[in-house]
């Protein structure tokens with residue numbers, strides 16, 4: 001198999017990303033505002049023995065894998081089927097490397113995280129898109145996905161909670177898709193990187209809940225979003241048995257082992273529920289405050305993740321010109337919707353987890369322009 005690196009696409013997180021100033025209010029980057037408590041980091045640094053900072057097992061520290069398995073104990077994920085990677089994105093990359101096959105088809109969301117399309121092009125697979133639209137609150141529907149399946153379908157990619165729309169797939173739709181796939185020879189890659197950041201009454205149910213899918217399921221997850229640890233580059237993924245040996249070698253051959261210090265930090269805090277809970281509470285509070293105070297906001301109410309996905313006013317030529325206008329006039333950076341697919345070219349993505357006064361500065365100006 002020869003993949004084509006010329007087909008890779010650059011992730012365009014902002015029209016103005018390389019022009020950001022120190023004073024710019026950056027609501028563009030997909031980085032949650034919250035951080036791991038500093039005392040945890042200081043304690044770790046104090047305790048860690050310098051001469052013991054070294055490589056680890058290529059696919060990560062076993063005890064950390066066991067703790068992941070414990071955290072998600074209702075899913076029955078054996079620690080032996082988990083690999084730790086530098087960020088969740090490596091898990092996505094490995095999915096395309098392991099499953100990618102020229103002449104086969106992959107089904108991905110449009111609107112969606114740009115890496116999916118880029119890697120699909122890289123592998124030479126034919127891309128089929130299921131559309132996410134505002135009429136349906138940007139939620140994926142099983143019937144739309146199933147209608148795209150053919151004999152050539154190798155895998156389907158779901159991302160819920162969703163970047164950039166912050167929608168969450170409904171339980172019933174998950175069940176319908178899982179039941180359909182039960183007897184099919186098709187893999188499901190479920191990118192659940194925002195899994196803890198849920199504001200619905202019920203918690204997010206991972207596709208891991210369907211035990212009968214475990215032989216064809218890859219779960220992508222990590223700590224960048226859920227724990228506010230983007231800079232620590234820590235992700236994990238769950239894989240069926242048949243891939244584990246090759247993945248161990250893939251880890252060894254690409255990054256040797258994940259960063260040991262980052263793994264040690266996660267090992268310490270992964271089961272600390274209060275830390276994550278307090279962040280989710282704060283995020284939900286901000287979301288509720290925003291939607292109560294600014295009733296004319298042209299956005300669905302996020303059910304998870306950290307983004308407002310807003311329609312741009314009619315008098316702007318494009319999402320890019322709208323972002324450019326906000327940057328030049330207000331020194332605020334946001335992301336054009338078309339970075340996530342052409343159909344999103346009348347939208348922008350705004351990170352609402354950032355300092356509330358800054359988010360409000362954006363919203364007030366957005367509403368003034370819209371009035």
Ligand SMILES: Cc1ncc(COP(=O)(O)O)c(C=O)c1O
Nearest residue numbers: 030087088089113163193222224
């Ligand atoms: C949907 C989605 N998946 C995966 C990732 C990758 O996360 P990480 O920073 O852990 O590599 C991101 C990051 O923006 C994302 O939005």
